[in-house]
Amino acid sequence: MFCYQCQETAGGKGCTVCGVCGKKPDVAAMQDLLIYVTKGLSCVADRLRREGQRVGKEANHLVTMNLFVTITNANFDRQAIIERIRETLDVKRKLLNQAGDVSGLPQAALWHGDVGEFDAQAAEVGVLATGNEDIRSLRELITYGLKGLAAYSKHANALLQDNEDVDAFIQRALAKTLDDSLTVNDLVALTLETGKYGVDGMALLDKANTEAYGHPEITAVDIGVRKNPGILISGHDLRDLEMLLEQTAGTGVDVYTHSEMLPAHYYPAFKKYPHFAGNYGNAWWKQKEEFEKFRGPVLMTTNCVVPPADSYRDRLWTTGATGVPGCKHIGGAYGETKDFSALIEQAKKCPPPEEIEAGRIVGGFAHEQVFALADKVVDAVKSGAIRKFVVMAGCDGRMKSREYYTEFARKLPKDVVILTAGCAKYKYNKLDLGDIGGIPRVLDAGQCNDSYSLALIALKLKEIFGLNDINDLPLAFNIAWYEQKAVIVLLALLHLGVKNIHLGPTLPAFLSPNVADVLVKNFGIAGIGTVDDDLKLFFG
């Protein structure tokens, strides 16, 4: 196997024996093949569009779901991935029959094998199949960005919102990663175009979420426990949460959020459920210990799943893109109501969760809420009470080097405000950093996709202050990344013209020296240093 798509890749170079995430070589192989056949399907779909034919939602949703399945910590179930490969080949066969002209299509578009040939084919089509290291780097950078974009599209699709332009771009771009005639410059341009569609994809999801559930508002979320049995719901899928809250109403079972589901509490629509109890635990990587203590069923709606200990494997349930062998999976197509009854029955027989924390944390600072506070924020900036903002969005992870972010937050000058989104916030959201004239010093917009809100807030401030360039704002970017959703967030920020983003705790292994150089020269991308050096750099 060879995988270097996430920040925790072995030795900062690539996982070759087994994933640091727990992904085994036989699963990695099927993920490689799933990406290959999805690229093949995309080539055919792209050809059909060029011929003026329509490509239906079935193919669009299949492509986005396949990409999502291969994101770090989403799916460890080889059999489930094999089924997806088969389905993709079936759909591709149908589309090929529809195409007027199949000449010039790459091998991936024409390949059909049965399951006995999957492993042999997988061995030929992994990341290292591209020999030139710069072309490989750009192809993977684009593919990872598209995986993140696909994840956000999938969540919007679950709320019955689609953007055909985004889907068509995803497929066109996947097809281009197989095109040997493209130069490094062509692929750099495609990388930036991916960022543009990243903004569109996040805008689509923002619209889907806020139309369905209202605009996030300032909310204090309980982090303790109640006395009833509970279900813990993790991941990013708000539609799954809604169905679970509906089906648990009146059952005597409470629902708690975990990790990236915390921001669900900020949406008005979920506040009407009295059994929506609070948030339990921290970022994804602490789940082994915390799921043990939760004592009730845990529903994973997306990554990040850590392969479970046997002690709670029978309480871990997956749905959507996630999968773990030996754990029960709950199906359900877009628009269908999923059936959580078995999980709820299991919860009723479980003891209530063990308390691991107590108190409350405050969030809900997405764009509309911040716009409502704009006068206050602008006054604070004008009076000098707020000297600067620092965007510390992104992901958390298990590496010790990420303690940098806790220390950085703790040592920040008292007149600096953190803007955050994603699970990165767990590094400092319980530190009690206080407020500036009633404005909390950690403004949590929501999930990693809500980085879109942070971009809108920055653009609004630029407009209010009458600036021509977003980079003239008193705003620094110190982003923590882990998996591929952070890649699309980064590309989206680059598309919006943001410069001098610091990315840590390490730069991606998939950036070749030359590609890294392009990002440094054109966008001022940099890594992180020591906390004290970086504080000096950002705040003088």
Ligand code: FSO
């Ligand atoms: Fe975190 Fe995992 Fe949201 Fe990611 S839980 S790391 S960037 O899946 O998607 O922030």
Ligand code: SF4
């Ligand atoms: Fe390694 Fe990350 Fe790939 Fe897992 S997702 S195999 S940890 S590079």
